[in-house]
Amino acid sequence: MxxxxxxxxxxxxxxxxxxxxxxxxxxxxxxxxxxxxxxxxxxxxxxxxxxxxxxxxxxxxxxxxxxxxxxxxxEYDILSLYEMLDLAITYNDILKLKEIRDNLINFKDDPELDNLIQYSDFDMLLAYTESNIIYFDKKSSSQSKHQAKNFLVETLKSNNPDFSISSFKKFNYNFLELRMLLLIAQFESDIENYSLSNSIMEFILKKMSIFDKYELVPVKFKLIIYFNLAYNYHNLYNHKKVYNYAVEGIELGKSTNDFSNLFFLYYRKGIAEYHLKHPDYMDSLRKSIYILDILDRHELKKLYIESTKKNYDIDIN
CATH class of the missing domain: 1.10.260.40 (lambda repressor-like DNA-binding domains)
Known part of the structure; x- marks a missing residue:
């Protein structure tokens, strides 16, 4: 709070x-x-x-x-704020991210409130939100993304002065810092540094596992990690890892009735099954298309169908 x-x-x-x-x-x-x-x-x-x-x-x-x-x-419920951020991140909703950022700035600067808060934590949240905007903005240059990643690194140093990306495993992190670490992993993936990106995300999953039984970790946050791990391992041609993380993400989404990333996870599962010569790969691919239909993501559905035909000569229809 x-x-x-x-x-x-x-x-x-x-x-x-x-x-x-x-x-x-x-x-x-x-x-x-x-x-x-x-x-x-x-x-x-x-x-x-x-x-x-x-x-x-x-x-x-x-x-x-x-x-x-x-x-x-x-008191302001930080978990509710995380849920809003996770929802905006899941749907790449830059307008919502900007709205959250502007509300945070107004909250901090409102002289009528006299908000005496832990400003270091507040500034971390603001840095995290701003960096997400840069990450998801298609107009962001490589330089601006690099600067945003460095900004996250410098922000993490406020609690861990010796922090560096290469030494990330040496430190303990709170929930917000783990989110910032995930965003750093996504920036690394953007420049095709998939192995480092995966190492960071697998570290985050391990760190969060202790809180699972208390249901403290927002589901969408974990689904974002499974989503990115499946994507990275696909680019590394490690189809077994893709399959495993896709299945873990699907089970989590189904058990919590959160379908926001299931279309992607089913798609990655299906392509991994295709490479691993599983006989039921078409079932996974069709489930992906079916979920996109339910979500009214028709443009994305069309893209999935066309790219699958082009890259694998698989007709999902």
């Missing part, structure tokens, strides 16, 4: 309590041992007071000021 506090209103309430008790700031300084600057800053809403400061003032004011602070607290 992002926690924010309207400190101006909280400070004004403390001033009201102090005056109700007939105390001036000098009285409070004498009774609490706090200096006047500290009290002035708190009452003007310029700082979030330390816990021990609130305890001292609670004793002077004979009022639970920590409990009062919670009345001026807003």
């Amino acid at each position: 992002f926690s924010t506090y309207n400190m101006k209103k909280y400070g004004a309430e403390l001033r009201k309590i102090r005056k109700y008790l007939g105390l001036n700031q000098s009285d409070v300084r004498r009774l609490s041992g706090l200096n006047e600057d500290t009290l002035t800053n708190i009452e003007n809403g310029l700082v979030i007071p330390r816990y021990d400061t609130i305890e001292i003032l609670s004793h002077v004011y004979k009022f639970d000021l920590m409990n009062l602070l919670f009345f001026f607290k807003n």
